[in-house]
Amino acid sequence: MNGFTRTVMRTVLQAIPTILGIIVISFLLLYLMPGDAVDAIAGMSGSASQETMDALRDTYGLNDSFIVQFFRYLGGVLTLNFGTSISYSAPVLDVIMERLPSTMILMLTAFVIALTVGIMVGWAMAVFAGKWPDRLLTSTSLLLYSAPNFWVGLMIIVIFSARLQWFPSGGAETIGAALTGWGWFLDRLKHLVLPSCALAAFFVAIYARLTRAAMLEVLRQDYIRTAAAKGLHPMLIQFRHGLRNALIPVTTVAGMHLGNMLGGAVVVETVFNWPGIGRLTMSAIAARDTQVLLGILLLTSVVVIIVNVIIDWLTTLLDPRIRS
Structure with a gap:
């Protein structure tokens, strides 16, 4: 086995x-x-x-x-x-499965954005520790961490939808457009950008701070100094030896935060009128539909457990010591 x-x-x-x-x-x-x-x-x-x-x-x-x-x-x-x-x-089960794919698409997109942006921002903060880029990114991370999801969502709508008109303000697709193929995909993608960014904002701040702390700890280790003494390129040292080991705590915490992301999806889906589990939860609460609420709680718990299995597997890939 x-x-x-x-x-x-x-x-x-x-x-x-x-x-x-x-x-x-x-x-x-x-x-x-x-x-x-x-x-x-x-x-x-x-x-x-x-x-x-x-x-x-x-x-x-x-x-x-x-x-x-x-x-x-x-x-x-x-x-x-x-x-x-x-x-x-x-x-x-039919009611939930009709809404679950939309929520999973929103959550997975936000999860990828949060991990990618958070890790890269945290890496930059660690590389420029104590300098003005670090202070600027730290201040931005604190703003995203302290701002509630609904406020971030509303500000994103005001700036990128009402002012710049780059993206639609809500919904999952353009009503009555009857698009197919590539046009349908691009339309869905445009509707997905703003809610996924609003959902990811809080977690970007967490992963950035965690990556910064882990990177600073790793870069002080003896094997990093040994790699530098061998003449390896600084970027190779930072990414291959530094960032890979710094990702272990980030990956573990990311799996634990999936439940929080589900909770945040309730607010974000309400703000952006996204047809997912979050809006279904609010409707079920208003209607006192306990059967739907119980089904949502149970199925989302199973989703969180499955993701934790995947996170454990990724952790074993990042750290060979865990496999042994």
């Missing part, structure tokens, strides 16, 4: 109690939340008799005890049946 297989098996075994704990805690918190989907339906319709509301609760099993509802849901999860959405009148 190779190292990657052992990593996968270990992560899967650790994931089983984690997922079970997520199901229990999420179900309990949503059960204790005031109101239910029937109350939301009555509020949207304007009026409903108590008999009608009681009949709806009996139909959807909302009058059953916590234990009965929990084990009914748990039994459904074991058979990949996440229930039926009351507000959408459709299977929860």
Whole structure:
């Protein structure tokens, strides 16, 4: 059994109690939340008799005890049946899978932007440590770190959409354009740029600061001085010997931040009107659709676990000592 297989098996075994704990805690918190989907339906319709509301609760099993509802849901999860959405009148899995690809595209794009820009900015900060480029980039990183996602998103819309008119202000594609092929791809790409940059801004600051600290630590090591004494080019030393070892903590932290990126996607998708899991979550909260909320929490947890497996594998590639 190779190292990657052992990593996968270990992560899967650790994931089983984690997922079970997520199901229990999420179900309990949503059960204790005031109101239910029937109350939301009555509020949207304007009026409903108590008999009608009681009949709806009996139909959807909302009058059953916590234990009965929990084990009914748990039994459904074991058979990949996440229930039926009351507000959408459709299977929860179908509702989520319709929105999940858009969120995954947004998150992966933001993740790549955050890692690439953050690592390169952190490398530049370490190379010019104590000089004006370092101070300028540090100040910019602190601004991105302290600014909330919704403010960054609004400023990006004002500058690049309202003022410069380079990119559309929201949505995933141009409505009514009926584009196909290369034109459809470019249209989707233009709509993706602003929300992905807004989502990545906070994480660019984190990865830049972390890369800077790790690079400064690595560049003080004895093997770096030995490589310089052998006459290797400074750029080769910085990238091959310095940056590669500095990426180990950055890669580990990046996997841990994926859950935070999912949380940030809720705000960004709302600001940019992006049709993904974030907007679906807000709609489900407003409609008290607990089945959809439970499905989102469970499936996103599985996505985070899968990404952590990939991050562990990348870490073993960067550091041969972990494989041994």
